[in-house]
Amino acid sequence: GQPSAASQLNSSALAQASSVTPPAPQGTPPAPQGTPPAPTPSAPVATQFTPPADSAAPQPAPEATRSLADIIHAIDVPDSERRSNVVAVDLAEVEKLQAARRAAARQAEADKAKKAAAAKAKAEADAKAKKEAEEKKRLAANPARNWVQIGTGQKSALAFTFKRLQGKYDAVAPQDGWSASWGQTSRLLIGPFASFTRAKAVEADLKKAGADAFAWQSDAGEVVEKLGSK
Structure with missing residues (x-):
């Protein structure tokens, strides 16, 4: 029998769908009519470069590639320096x-x-x-000597006192005047006499004449200076 109208309609729809070209993606302009399609680029082919035999890369010098151990090993130490100069120490010595x-x-x-x-x-x-x-x-x-003391006073004034007494008493007139220190003052002496007895006799004569006199004996070493001496 003849196909039904529904079957004819389905066949027509399938034929139209298969002949419809899918729409181009957005943003891509439609190819102009009559323009041949762009050729598809092919993958690049890798080529190998072989340098010429006479242009080989220079090799580093052997000295530059030696290690520190090789350099130390190559050092030539003289035998005189290899020998130890340390001498054993003798602690006892x-x-x-x-x-x-x-x-x-x-x-x-x-x-x-x-x-x-x-x-x-x-x-x-x-x-x-x-x-x-x-x-x-x-x-x-200054040995120990015998004197008669006839006055006292400052040493600088004794010479004047002695001159006055020489003119007053005959027992003083022939004598030399002397001085000796006596604390803060000085003695005025006449003599020396050969003995203390002789000094006592002169003392008695002067006292009879009214003079203030007495016999005195200086010790050994006691300084007795002659008036006028320095």
Whole structure:
């Protein structure tokens, strides 16, 4: 029998759908009519470059590629430096030398102290001898002597007093005037006399004449100076 109207309609719809061209994506302009399609680019073909035999890359110098270990290994150390110069230390010998040095230092200090003591003793002995000599000289110049004291006063005024008494008393006239220190003042003396007895006799004569006099004996070393002497 003949196909139905529904079957014909379905066949017509399928034929139209298969002949319809899908729409171009948005943003892509439609190809102009009569323009041949663009050729599809083909993938690039890799080519291998082989450098010529005479243009090979330069190799680094052997010295530049040596390691630090190779350089140290290549150092040539002389035999004289390879040998050890360290000498074994003898501790006993070192202690012996140190003990000898300490003994020498102690001896030097002892000698120095001995010389200083000897110098001090000599200086003291010299000072003592000088003092004894001065004392001996003083004693020789001032032995113990016998005098008659006829006045007192300041040493500078004794010469004037003596001149006055010489003119007043006959026992004073032939004598020399002397002075000796007596505390804060000075003695006015006549003499010296050969003995203390002689000094007492002169004292008696002067007292009879009204003078204030008495016999006096100076000690050994006591300084008695002649009036007018310096």
